[in-house]
Amino acid sequence: MPDYGDYCPVQMASEVVADRWTPLIVRELVLGNTRFNDIARAMPGISRSLLVQRLRHLEKKGVLETWPAAAGRGHEYHLTPAGKDLVNVIDSLGRWAIEWLFDDLRPHDVPPTTLMWWMRRRVNVEAFPPVRTVVEFRHTAPVAQTIWLVLDRGDVSVCHQHPGFEVDVTAIGTTADFADVFQGYRTWTEAVDEGRIEVLGPPRLTNALPRWFLWSPWAEVTRERAERAARDPEVAQG
Incomplete structure (x- = not known):
C-alpha cells in the first residue's frame, strides 16, 4: 500500500480506505456481508487474491476483525468500532455520486x-x-x-x-x-x-x-435525484 505520510488526517485516512476496492469492501461489511464468498459475489471484478489482500490490510489497520464462523467452518469478518465509524463516510460517498455523477451512473x-x-x-x-x-x-x-x-x-x-x-x-x-x-x-x-x-x-x-x-x-435519494432530472434535464449534469 502507498504511504501518503502522517502529516494530514485526510492523507492518513486515505492510506487506510482509499485504495481501489477498499471502500466497496467496507460497504459490504456495513450492509451485513460477513463471509468471504458473500463479499466476493457482491463485488464482481475483484480477484480473490486481491480481496484477501485488502481484507488483511483492513484487519491490520483495525477496521475489521475476524471471528470464528457462527455455523460451519472458516471465519467471518466484522467491523470494529473504528470500522463502524465509517458508515457515514460510505453513505456520504454514495450520496455524493448520486448528486454529482448521476448522469454517469449505469x-x-x-x-x-x-x-x-x-x-x-x-x-x-x-x-x-x-x-x-x-x-x-x-x-x-x-x-x-x-x-x-x-x-x-x-x-x-x-x-x-x-x-x-x-x-x-x-x-x-x-x-x-x-x-x-x-x-x-x-x-x-x-x-x-x-x-x-x-x-x-x-x-x-x-x-x-x-x-x-x-x-x-440510497434508493430514496436516487428516486429524488431522478425526479429532479426528469423535471429539468440540466440537473442530470450535476
Whole structure:
C-alpha cells in the first residue's frame, strides 16, 4: 500500500480506505456481508487474491476483525468500532455520486447474479413469511437467466439451480427493470403497474413481496435525484 505520510488526517485516512476496492469492501461489511464468498459475489471484478489482500490490510489497520464462523467452518469478518465509524463516510460517498455523477451512473449494467446477491443482503427479515417461501426471478434480458431466492426463517439463499422446493412467487422482467427498482429509480408497484415486471402467485404473497426487501440504502435519494432530472434535464449534469 502507498504511504501518503502522517502529516494530514485526510492523507492518513486515505492510506487506510482509499485504495481501489477498499471502500466497496467496507460497504459490504456495513450492509451485513460477513463471509468471504458473500463479499466476493457482491463485488464482481475483484480477484480473490486481491480481496484477501485488502481484507488483511483492513484487519491490520483495525477496521475489521475476524471471528470464528457462527455455523460451519472458516471465519467471518466484522467491523470494529473504528470500522463502524465509517458508515457515514460510505453513505456520504454514495450520496455524493448520486448528486454529482448521476448522469454517469449505469445501474442497468449490473449482472443478474450480482443484483440477486445485493437483494439478498437487503432482505427485511421482520417482514418474512412465517414459512419457507421460494421466489423465482426470471431475467428476460439482456441475458435470459432464472435465479431463485429461498426465504426461510430469517435466512436467505441464492440458488442458480432449482432449489427443489415448490415456487411460491414468480417475478418476470429484465435485469434492468429489477435493477431500477432496487436502486430506487421506480418503486416495485410502479414497475408492476407499468408492465415492466410481471408477478405470478397468490395475491397475499405477490402483494407482500415488496415489503420483503429494503432495496438499496440510497434508493430514496436516487428516486429524488431522478425526479429532479426528469423535471429539468440540466440537473442530470450535476
